[in-house]
Amino acid sequence: MRALRPAAALFLSLVLALPAVPVAAQSGPQLESPTIHDRIPPAVPVASKGGMVVAQEARAAEIGADILRRGGNAVDAAVAVGFAMAVTYPRAGNIGGGGFMTIHLAAPNIQTTIDYRETAPAAITRDSFLATDGEADPFKSRHSALAIGVPGTVAGLVMALERYGSGKFGLSDLIGPAIRLAREGFPLDGDLADSLPAMQERFSRWPSSAKVFLKPDGTSLQPGDLLTQPDLADTLTAIARFGTKGFYHGPVAERLIAAIRDAGGVMILDDLNNYQAIEREPLRGRYRDHDIIAMPPSSSGGVVLIEMLNILEGYDLARMDEAARLHVTIEAMKRAYADRAAFLGDPAMVEAPLGRLTDKGYAKELRDGIDLKKTTPSDQLHAALAPPRQEGDNTTHFSIVDAAGNAVANTYTLNFSYGLGLVADGTGVLLNNELDDFAAKPGAPNAYGLVGGEANAPGPSKRPLSSMTPTIVLKDGKPVLVTGSPGGSRIITTVLQVIQNSIDRRLGIAAAVAAPRIHHQWLPDQVLAEPGFAPEVMRDLAARGHHVVIGPPATSANSVTVTPEGVVGAADPRTRGALAAGAE
Numbered sequence: 001m002r003a004l005r006p007a008a009a010l011f012l013s014l015v016l017a018l019p020a021v022p023v024a025a026q027s028g029p030q031l032e033s034p035t036i037h038d039r040i041p042p043a044v045p046v047a048s049k050g051g052m053v054v055a056q057e058a059r060a061a062e063i064g065a066d067i068l069r070r071g072g073n074a075v076d077a078a079v080a081v082g083f084a085m086a087v088t089y090p091r092a093g094n095i096g097g098g099g100f101m102t103i104h105l106a107a108p109n110i111q112t113t114i115d116y117r118e119t120a121p122a123a124i125t126r127d128s129f130l131a132t133d134g135e136a137d138p139f140k141s142r143h144s145a146l147a148i149g150v151p152g153t154v155a156g157l158v159m160a161l162e163r164y165g166s167g168k169f170g171l172s173d174l175i176g177p178a179i180r181l182a183r184e185g186f187p188l189d190g191d192l193a194d195s196l197p198a199m200q201e202r203f204s205r206w207p208s209s210a211k212v213f214l215k216p217d218g219t220s221l222q223p224g225d226l227l228t229q230p231d232l233a234d235t236l237t238a239i240a241r242f243g244t245k246g247f248y249h250g251p252v253a254e255r256l257i258a259a260i261r262d263a264g265g266v267m268i269l270d271d272l273n274n275y276q277a278i279e280r281e282p283l284r285g286r287y288r289d290h291d292i293i294a295m296p297p298s299s300s301g302g303v304v305l306i307e308m309l310n311i312l313e314g315y316d317l318a319r320m321d322e323a324a325r326l327h328v329t330i331e332a333m334k335r336a337y338a339d340r341a342a343f344l345g346d347p348a349m350v351e352a353p354l355g356r357l358t359d360k361g362y363a364k365e366l367r368d369g370i371d372l373k374k375t376t377p378s379d380q381l382h383a384a385l386a387p388p389r390q391e392g393d394n395t396t397h398f399s400i401v402d403a404a405g406n407a408v409a410n411t412y413t414l415n416f417s418y419g420l421g422l423v424a425d426g427t428g429v430l431l432n433n434e435l436d437d438f439a440a441k442p443g444a445p446n447a448y449g450l451v452g453g454e455a456n457a458p459g460p461s462k463r464p465l466s467s468m469t470p471t472i473v474l475k476d477g478k479p480v481l482v483t484g485s486p487g488g489s490r491i492i493t494t495v496l497q498v499i500q501n502s503i504d505r506r507l508g509i510a511a512a513v514a515a516p517r518i519h520h521q522w523l524p525d526q527v528l529a530e531p532g533f534a535p536e537v538m539r540d541l542a543a544r545g546h547h548v549v550i551g552p553p554a555t556s557a558n559s560v561t562v563t564p565e566g567v568v569g570a571a572d573p574r575t576r577g578a579l580a581a582g583a584e
């Protein structure tokens, strides 16, 4: 056990004073998991020589595959899928939220990322999400218009197209299918049909939302009913004609601000006018002869993923029995998530020790502290590098590979399922509640049970720390795996296990995606396990001191691998409606 420095001890006492509510039992997005199956059904691999799009909604996946067939590259297809899912998968696909895109281009050989995370409006302060008693107020950060971040998706998708599209398709070509679906409507099916009825109460708070998603009698649309979104079709048309100006300036922007302010938010036109997506150098890791291309902050995804992989590289996972492999995997998760809480935030505001956190030597120090026989309790783990400075201080993923070997991993979100549930009147745009991803107060958990400190405190124009982890794995410079997932705090551990299943366990992509997963996030000190593990393995973990909670399947890692036989996609079987669409 490492000695705690005073500031770290104070931070820990704050977070450990929290009630030990199992993550699975917390209210909020866990209850809105896109999962509908009690057990994990098998996944079906789909092979194609002409490229592949795997997305959570079938119409959008087909739109992307069609762009590939017509000679578009993976980025063109990603832009088309991104706009289409804003229409066909409104619980997470969006233009009113934000996300991250990781790109690999084959020629020239380039890897890059686009951070289109929402930012806090300039009027947000450190105290914006506190109640009058000084405690974190989850209503403010999750269910009020204060939670709305300045949307980044339109800027992000347009930047991707302008910088890395093939040049064969204009924005209007790629938005066209989304506009048609919004205008003409489509029947509710798949995960949309499963999730929409549960949202009746949230939509009935706002007449502008009820107009789109409820029937005139106030009840929810049902499976098979037609969902038409004419205002959204007009907004998308403005974007198709005027690019980012059609959204961040002019009538659409004015309507967004009017709706947000009517609902009690603090965003102003300047916030929209000033929004910028940011192209960032990817975070790069190396794992058993593979290159890991991942998101740097403002997502924690890449840092935490690479830190965990570095710790695990020191074990011969392929030869370990299942309980031993799970044990060291959980120990790696606990240590990396402890660092996440202490150090990570918007890189424009805090300087995180990224080099050290992703360093193999640091990983060895952490690995040396792992006892193979028993777990290290979370209260004995802390960020070892520097004290947190508290004294001063429903998502969806798609993966695309084209025939030329270009790849895109894209994860974007409104945070909760359907975000805040507020459609800005006259725009059709569902707004996010992303600002709950800030640490409203040091040690106060967000909706996913994640804690943080000064590095992730709310602040004007700041990006809240994300867990989204769109990732591309290269072997000898070529993509072999494209993956990512929704799931809040569970995103990064999901991506870890898809990589582990592919590289260490040598499972094909369908099995790698379908295999049951575990999750630990340092605090609370518990392992969430999906159904499907052998009871004796779970008993073995308990004997090593782990508090194991078996919960329903969660997260949805729509992934693609590139094999000698061609490109193979696997839609995660946990959720209805996802599709691996080959472009042959």
Ligand code: DON
Pocket (backbone or CB within 6 Å): 029, 033, 034, 394, 395, 413, 414, 415, 416, 417, 434, 437, 465, 466, 467, 468, 485, 486, 487, 488, 489, 491
């Ligand atoms: O950025 C984040 O980490 C969260 N806002 C993601 C939310 C999420 O994944 C919800 N989906 N299941």
